[in-house]
Amino acid sequence: MNRKPKGRSPTRGSSGRSYRNDTGLTRQPKKMRGRKPSSQRWLTRQLNDPFVAEAKSKGFRSRAALKLAQIDDRHKLLRPGMSIVDLGCAPGGWLQVVADRCRIGIGDAKLVGIDLLETDILADVEIFVGDMTDPVMLDKVRNAVGGNAHGVLSDMAADTTGHRPTDHLRTTALLEAALHFAMEVLVVDGFFLSKCFRGGAEQSVLSIMQRNFTTVRHVKPAASRKESVESYVLATGFHGQGGWDVDSADEDADDQQSPTGENGGYSPI
Structure with missing residues (x-):
């Protein structure tokens, strides 16, 4: 008998949307494989930075x-x-x-x-x-x-x-x-x-x-x-x-x- 997992993934739910992880950041880059840890951290921070979004919205x-x-x-x-x-x-x-x-x-x-x-x-x-x-x-x-x-x-x-x-x-x-x-x-x-x-x-x-x-x-x-x-x-x-x-x-x-x-x-x- 297949058992259902007891809990959701720490970053994704059944809908595929991101959930807050232990870093306090809610969004994660889609393509992380092959990137250095420092690059991964930078990309994650950029995705979750409200000022990045604001600058983009203002052109x-x-x-x-x-x-x-x-x-x-x-x-x-x-x-x-x-x-x-x-x-x-x-x-x-x-x-x-x-x-x-x-x-x-x-x-x-x-x-x-x-x-x-x-x-x-x-x-x-x-x-x-x-x-x-x-x-x-x-x-x-x-x-x-x-x-x-x-x-x-x-x-x-x-x-x-x-x-x-x-x-x-x-x-x-x-x-x-x-x-x-x-x-x-x-x-x-x-x-x-x-x-x-x-x-x-x-x-x-x-x-x-x-x-x-x-x-x-x-x-x-x-x-x-x-x-x-x-x-x-x-x-x-x-x-x-x-x-x-x-x-x-x-x-x-x-x-x-x-x-x-x-x-x-x-x-x-």
Whole structure:
């Protein structure tokens, strides 16, 4: 006599629909065979991420677009008529947000994107394929915006190696390069917003920001996963009077407090 199973599968019922498993996730990718465990976890997380679905429904090219939108909703950075530079702009999610909120293509508003990778075109947006550290790129950007920019954005992060200290150092190097670029092209009272991985090595770069901007703070939008070391550093009120002295910044970093913010220097959105 065949016996009926006493219970359902931990992830699927008789209807074939997914049920919540011990990870707390309800949906599972259909094709998992042959994939590495890390890839399986990433796919499962993507399927269950409400921000992935929201970004898709709004026509954004990336989930990251929601991070910028949430930061701007809180801090009111982007305004019609502004000139903005987006470093590491591919695939273009942040460009979409800026183009909409600054009304790019109307009046004097300008938007420039830079990336080593090709980025699909957007109406009225100037996109350069190249290295932001190339001195020629500064001239291209200034020509494109007609002078200097009101804001510089960077969502750049180095490719991960799986070794957290190494990943932190590599992304901090990108933060430093982005800040250097920003200080070359920003107007007085301009702003700089960049991805920043917490870990300690970023303190010298934050010290340079504190000497050259009126206010520096950490922000973590809701679309940035809680378990991630990712946050964003927002520097406003650029004046550039502090100069660029990494050695002095290292000394200052030992004495100065963390940038403005709640929860140990990080103000959640």
